[in-house]
Amino acid sequence: MIPFTIDGQSVEGKEDGNVLEVALDAGIEIPNLCYHESVKPYGACRLCLVEVVRNGRSRMTTSCTYPVQKGIEVLTRSEKVLRARRMMIELILAMCPGDTLIQTMAEEMGVTEVRFKKEEKDCILCGLCARVCDEVVGAHAIQFASRGDRREMVPPFAGEAMNCIACGACVVVCPVNVIGMKEQGDERTILRWNRTLKLKKCKVCGNTFAPWFQLEKFREQAKLPKDFYDTCYTCRS
Known part of the structure; x- marks a missing residue:
C-alpha cells in the first residue's frame, strides 16, 4: 500500500x-x-x-x-x-x-444562478453508459458522436442500436436517469436507444427473466451448455 x-x-x-x-x-x-x-x-x-x-x-x-x-x-x-x-x-x-x-x-456548491446560455438537454455526456457497455458488457452498442455543443450519445452511425442486448446496465449506471427501461408482457425496451427485445421464459416457473439476445451472448462468451439459461436464476439455485 x-x-x-x-x-x-x-x-x-x-x-x-x-x-x-x-x-x-x-x-x-x-x-x-x-x-x-x-x-x-x-x-x-x-x-x-x-x-x-x-x-x-x-x-x-x-x-x-x-x-x-x-x-x-x-x-x-x-x-x-x-x-x-x-x-x-x-x-x-x-x-x-x-x-x-x-x-x-x-x-x-453555492451555485444558484447560471451565467451561461441554457441548452435544455438531459444527458450530461458523462460517458458512463457507453463505457459500461464496452468494458463490462462487451456489447459496444452506443458511442459518442459529433463535437462541441452537438456532441451526443447515440448508437453507431446514429441508427438502430443493433448490438444492444437490453441488459439494462446503461440504465443502472446513468447518474441522471435519462435512459429508461420498460418491460411489458414478454418484451423489454431500452427507451433511449429504442431497442426492444423478447424476454425468455423460465421452463420451470414460467416467469420471464431476461432478453433472449442477452442470455445467448452471455452463454456464448462463457461457453455454457445450450440449455443453461432454460431456467431462471431462482429456479437454478
Whole structure:
C-alpha cells in the first residue's frame, strides 16, 4: 500500500489505484458524476477536481484519473478547487437545467444562478453508459458522436442500436436517469436507444427473466451448455 495524505489525513492506496477511490473509501467526500468502480476512470465531468502538491509544486487535476503516489498531499477543499468545481457544475447546470440531481449538487456548491446560455438537454455526456457497455458488457452498442455543443450519445452511425442486448446496465449506471427501461408482457425496451427485445421464459416457473439476445451472448462468451439459461436464476439455485 502507498501512503499519502488527503486534507491532512493519512491514507493508503493500492499501487494501481486512484485518488478518488481512496478518498471515498476513507469517507472523504469528493463530488463526481462520471466515476464508477466497474469501469476505467474518464474524467469527463471534472467535478472531482483536487489540488495535488508534490515536491513543493501544486497542480489541479481530476482525482479519478490521478494515480496514487507516495508522499503526495491532496487538497479537496482549497479555494482554488472549490472555485473550479463551482464553474464546472454551473456549466453542467446550463446544459441540463431541468435535472434535479444537478440542481441539488449546484445548490450544495453555492451555485444558484447560471451565467451561461441554457441548452435544455438531459444527458450530461458523462460517458458512463457507453463505457459500461464496452468494458463490462462487451456489447459496444452506443458511442459518442459529433463535437462541441452537438456532441451526443447515440448508437453507431446514429441508427438502430443493433448490438444492444437490453441488459439494462446503461440504465443502472446513468447518474441522471435519462435512459429508461420498460418491460411489458414478454418484451423489454431500452427507451433511449429504442431497442426492444423478447424476454425468455423460465421452463420451470414460467416467469420471464431476461432478453433472449442477452442470455445467448452471455452463454456464448462463457461457453455454457445450450440449455443453461432454460431456467431462471431462482429456479437454478
